[in-house]
Amino acid sequence: MGVQDITEKSLEGLPDVFADIVNVLLFNGRRVINPSNLADSTVRSIYKAEGQIFEQERDVAKSWKNEVDISIALIGFENQTRIESNMPIRVISYDGANYRYQIRRIDEARKAHHESPKLYPVITLVLYFGMRKWVASPNLIDHLDIPNELKPFVSDYKMNLFQIAYLDDETIDKFQSDFRTVARFFADRRKLRDGEISELTETTQELMHAKEVFEMLGSISGDHRFESAYNEVVHAGKEQTMCSVLNEIQEKGRAEGRVEGRVEGRAEGRSEGHTEGWSDAKNYYLETAIRNLMKENPSLPEEVAKKRAMQLLGIPEKIK
Numbered sequence: 001m002g003v004q005d006i007t008e009k010s011l012e013g014l015p016d017v018f019a020d021i022v023n024v025l026l027f028n029g030r031r032v033i034n035p036s037n038l039a040d041s042t043v044r045s046i047y048k049a050e051g052q053i054f055e056q057e058r059d060v061a062k063s064w065k066n067e068v069d070i071s072i073a074l075i076g077f078e079n080q081t082r083i084e085s086n087m088p089i090r091v092i093s094y095d096g097a098n099y100r101y102q103i104r105r106i107d108e109a110r111k112a113h114h115e116s117p118k119l120y121p122v123i124t125l126v127l128y129f130g131m132r133k134w135v136a137s138p139n140l141i142d143h144l145d146i147p148n149e150l151k152p153f154v155s156d157y158k159m160n161l162f163q164i165a166y167l168d169d170e171t172i173d174k175f176q177s178d179f180r181t182v183a184r185f186f187a188d189r190r191k192l193r194d195g196e197i198s199e200l201t202e203t204t205q206e207l208m209h210a211k212e213v214f215e216m217l218g219s220i221s222g223d224h225r226f227e228s229a230y231n232e233v234v235h236a237g238k239e240q241t242m243c244s245v246l247n248e249i250q251e252k253g254r255a256e257g258r259v260e261g262r263v264e265g266r267a268e269g270r271s272e273g274h275t276e277g278w279s280d281a282k283n284y285y286l287e288t289a290i291r292n293l294m295k296e297n298p299s300l301p302e303e304v305a306k307k308r309a310m311q312l313l314g315i316p317e318k319i320k
Contacts, residue, residue: 029174
């Protein structure tokens with residue numbers, strides 16, 4: 001299991017976060033599922049294909065039970081950072097494995113002359129954190145090469161896909177757990193890339209599971225300054241919010257930029273006589289400006305930083 005998988009599961013496996021995600025994405029924010037009615041469920045299953053035994057594992061799964069401990073549904077999460085066209089087939093295999101498990105329990109109960117449990121639904125949510133729009137069809141039938149004669153007899157299967165970076169503000173504001181900060185980060189990151197906003201939202205939501213949040217953000221985004229900045233915030237006794245962590249990242253970036261700027265400034269002064277006109281100077285200052293902008297805002301896409309640096313330096317786009 002990779003580090004990214006572990007950090008995603010660590011946060012999403014918490015009952016309050018799990019229930020919140022389901023309540024917002026499936027029930028439009030209504031508090032239908034109570035965290036106290038959730039129980040961890042088996043995520044690993046075994047199946048046989050072409051004479052060989054294989055193992056598969058869900059990312060996160062929980063049983064939703066009523067007050068007398070009878071299962072209402074099994075709900076699972078599958079996390080994706082990349083588009084996978086065959087995802088509906090993976091979802092079928094996870095769901096089918098749990099239905100097989102339920103049938104086996106029913107058979108065992110009948111053999112023991114016990115009351116048979118009832119079948120309950122299995123629901124999988126695919127949580128996609130990528131920046132590119134998921135364009136692959138969520139329907140199984142769209143991925144099959146089906147002869148016309150067979151089409152009436154082929155059953156379809158649709159996965160429940162939720163693109164976190166493309167959630168609207170109204171939906172994000174319905175989250176009540178720490179997942180609101182996670183969803184806001186990925187939505188802002190996507191908007192930065194698309195030039196819709198100029199900087200991340202510095203949310204002041206007090207986090208219940210700050211360590212898990214920043215480990216997840218650092219792992220999925222690939223920017224592990226979130227984790228080190230979080231540790232600095234804890235050490236300083238500051239509020240554990242996205243705002244305080246972003247401020248810590250920016251302050252570190254400014255400090256490093258000042259030191260690096262002084263060193264590079266002296267080096268540039270020594271080699272100034274060897275530069276060859278406007279082109280060399282323009283490239284040097286442009287690269288320096290881009291680097292400093294991205295240090296101050298670690299989630300700023302490079303193209304956005306480049307455009308902003310050119311504006312600050314007064315460099316026309318036609319000569320970039």
